[in-house]
Amino acid sequence: DTAVSQTPKYLVTQMGNDKSIKCEQNLGHDTMYWYKQDSKKFLKIMFSYNNKELIINETVPNRFSPKSPDKAHLNLHINSLELGDSAVYFCASSQGSTTIINEKLFFGSGTQLSVL
Amino acid sequence: AQKVTQAQTEISVVEKEDVTLDCVYETRDTTYYLFWYKQPPSGELVFLIRRNSFDEQNEISGRYSWNFQKSTSSFNFTITASQVVDSAVYFCALSEGFSGTYKYIFGTGTRLKVLA
Numbered sequence: 001d002t003a004v005s006q007t008p009k010y011l012v013t014q015m016g017n018d019k020s021i022k023c024e025q026n027l028g029h030d031t032m033y034w035y036k037q038d039s040k041k042f043l044k045i046m047f048s049y050n051n052k053e054l055i056i057n058e059t060v061p062n063r064f065s066p067k068s069p070d071k072a073h074l075n076l077h078i079n080s081l082e083l084g085d086s087a088v089y090f091c092a093s094s095q096g097s098t099t100i101i102n103e104k105l106f107f108g109s110g111t112q113l114s115v116l
Numbered sequence: 117a118q119k120v121t122q123a124q125t126e127i128s129v130v131e132k133e134d135v136t137l138d139c140v141y142e143t144r145d146t147t148y149y150l151f152w153y154k155q156p157p158s159g160e161l162v163f164l165i166r167r168n169s170f171d172e173q174n175e176i177s178g179r180y181s182w183n184f185q186k187s188t189s190s191f192n193f194t195i196t197a198s199q200v201v202d203s204a205v206y207f208c209a210l211s212e213g214f215s216g217t218y219k220y221i222f223g224t225g226t227r228l229k230v231l232a
Contacts, residue, residue, distance in 0.1 A: 041155075041205055043222040056219055090161065102149045102168060102211065105220065107161040 003027050006091045006108035013081055014116055020077045021111045023091030031055070032074035033105070034066060035090040043090070049074050078113075086115045119143065120210050122223035129198050130231050137193040137226045139208030145169075148212040150184065150191040155205040155225070164206075167191065198230045 006023040013019055025032060033056075034046040048056040052068045063079045078085060088110045094103035121140045129135045141150065152164040165175065167184050175182045179196045195202050208223040 041225045041227070043161075043207065043225075045219055048219070088159070092161075102166060104151065104163040104166055105153075105161070106163070109158070109160045 002109075004091055004093055004106050004108040006089075006111055008111060009109065010112050010114075012114045012116065015081055015083060017081050018077070018079045019081060019113070020075055021089055021091075021113075022073070022075045023108055024073050025091075025093040025106070026072065027093055027095070027106060028072075029093040029095050029106070030071055031094045031103075032068065032071070033092040033094075034074065034076050035092060035107075037088040037090060037110070039087070046089075047074075047076075081113075081115045083115050086113055088112050119221045120208055120223035122206075122208055122226050124226045125224070126227040126229070128229040128231060131200060132197050134194060134196050135198050135228065135230075137195075137206050137208075137228065139191045139193065139223060141189050141191065141208070141210045143189075143210060143212045145212040148210060151209040151211065151220075152182065152191075152193050153207045153209060153222075155207065157204070161207065164193075195228075198228075200230050200232050203228060203230045 004025045011019055031050045033048045035043050036046055037043050045058050046060045047066045049068045051071050065077045068074045090110045091108040092105040094105050119142045124138055148169045150167045153161045154164055155161045165182055172184050181194045183192045205225045205227045207225045210221045
């Protein structure tokens with residue numbers, strides 16, 4: 001079983017559309033994250049949730065809205081997609097809360113979003 | 117300010133050569149953790165090692181070794197006798213909480229190409 005799974009793997013859409021990316025982890029972790037990786041491979045945190053509560057919101061446009069129905073799921077909904085949103089989005093999870101800084105991250109395989 | 121610097125954008129070596137990937141970090145915290153992750157062509161990031169700020173002992177795991185030096189704020193990664201399967205993008209990361217919220221900060225990555 002995949003530890004952190006995200007769907008879809010590829011997402012091609014037109015500007016202005018709304019799309020969602022789903023993420024699920026079966027590791028029993030308390031904290032989940034969304035990262036954005038741009039074309040130069042730069043990885044930047046977008047959000048983190050601990051037990052369904054938003055902990056980190058890294059000045060991401062409010063067109064991006066994460067939703068965590070339970071601690072095993074963290075979905076990302078994006079409204080009014082723009083060209084600059086094209087990137088690879090990674091979901092990740094870690095054990096413990098975000099006050100524990102020594103936890104390693106477990107990543108999903110990424111979602112390649114292409115906005116045309 | 118850049119907190120994790122990986123100055124080498126891309127390195128190419130011939131199989132069986134040794135290669136060192138550099139990582140320099142910046143933090144005002146006294147307690148922090150450093151990590152290395154590997155991102156192979158398949159895309160998923162994989163944890164390699166974690167080191168805390170109080171443990172400067174170098175570590176060796178098979179062909180991989182890590183040199184942590186607080187005096188120079190560096191956490192370098194050496195692959196001995198490189199293999200084609202080592203070809204990947206390698207990320208150094210810092211986990212610290214000086215700002216009050218603990219989070220990971222990734223470097224910009226070093227792409228390693230090992231040629232047969």
